[in-house]
Amino acid sequence: MKNLISVVGPTGIGKTRLAIDLAGHFKTEIISCDSRQFFKEMKIGTASPSEEELAEARHHFIGNLSVEEYYSIGQFEEDALKKLNELFKKYDTVILVGGSMMYEKAVIEGLHDLPEANAENQEKLQSILEDDGIEKLQEILKILDPEYYAVVDFHNHRRLLRAIDVIWQTDKKYSELISVSQDSRDFKVTRVGIEASREELYDRINRRVDIMMEKGLLEEAKGLEEFKELTALNTVGYAELFKYFDGIWDLKFAVEEIKKNSRRYAKRQLTWYRKADDIHYLQLGYSPQDFDDLIEWIDEDIKK
Known part of the structure; x- marks a missing residue:
């Protein structure tokens, strides 16, 4: 299984440094999903990584465009997934970094216009999970959408809950609704961030x-x-x-x-990141020991 470590957090918190440290540890490369840093003429105002920082780890999607070029989030999704697939041929782990929330979402989930979770469905599925185990959810999804079942990480109960809920709500296969085929996201995502007062x-x-x-x-x-x-x-x-x-x-x-x-x-x-329950945080000004603890946590998460 390939792993994408996504470094998130608000502007100015120190994501660049953490991403470079992680890239150094995993001996890998970095994909930027900071939509303002794509433009080569805007280095200072977007706090793009310095020449020294870029020399420490190879970055992609930094200063790769001119302000005169039109570039949509959909194009970025396609380009980033293509680049990820290339990098995963060389590395087991790749780093994603940036504070552009929708651009991170485009890479890790896709820009499918899906309905919000239905509370009643979620409750029903949660009780199935608790009473009959994850195998029952796998069975339901396999019947409803064999194509998605073939590519989903079916040990991830959240993915199963989400897909079944959407199928029940829309009467359509989940595999038909997602904009980019799920097999182009055949990787595990681990999200980490930095927090401060x-x-x-x-x-x-x-x-x-x-x-x-x-x-x-x-x-x-x-x-x-x-x-x-x-x-x-x-x-x-x-x-x-x-x-x-x-x-x-x-x-x-x-x-x-x-x-x-x-x-x-x-x-x-x-506000956006607070809604997520899957981000593991380091405190601002973290020590080398804190970083080591984070690596340990990531290794455990990857093994799950």
Whole structure:
């Protein structure tokens, strides 16, 4: 079985460093699912990995596009899965990293437009699982959708519950509903993240914006002003500076707005990740011992 370790968390929390450390340990490569870091002209404002960081571990989907190119989430899903399949020929484990929630979802689940879980169905299936075991769920799925049963990890009860629930709700085979065939996701996903107090996180975000300004964010944004109408540039760190160039805001106010909007984005990310029950967290400022414990936990999770 191949393994994808997905490193998640809000902006500015230190995902890049953790991903590189994990890639070093597993002697593997990294796929970025940070949709803003795809664009080569936006290095500073998107906090793209530095040349030194890129030299530590091979990254894919960093600075691979120009802001003038149109690139959809569907295209990314296809490209990322293709790249993963290539990498899995060389490695048993690959690292995925990025805070673009839907882009991570596109890789690990696919962008199928499926109904939300039905509480009544879930309850019924849960009691089947408890009374008759996972074998009964396997049997039900095999009858309802033999194609999906042939490719699903049928020891993963959550996958079985989800598929049967959707089939019951839609009267259609799950294998027909998912946009990318499940066999292109023939890998196990382990999600890890870094967490910090709100205060620590916001402090890191504020400092990071100051560092971006010192590194030349103003000049980078100025060079992209002619593209300000493009979707890629309608993003935190650039939109605010364009207002400064237009004379609407002064520079100090524009920088404060970048900080405020970055904190707001982090808050949205936190809300999204809080809904997930499958993320194993490290604390910000983790020690080498904490990292070793994480590796131990990952190894255990992979063995399951």
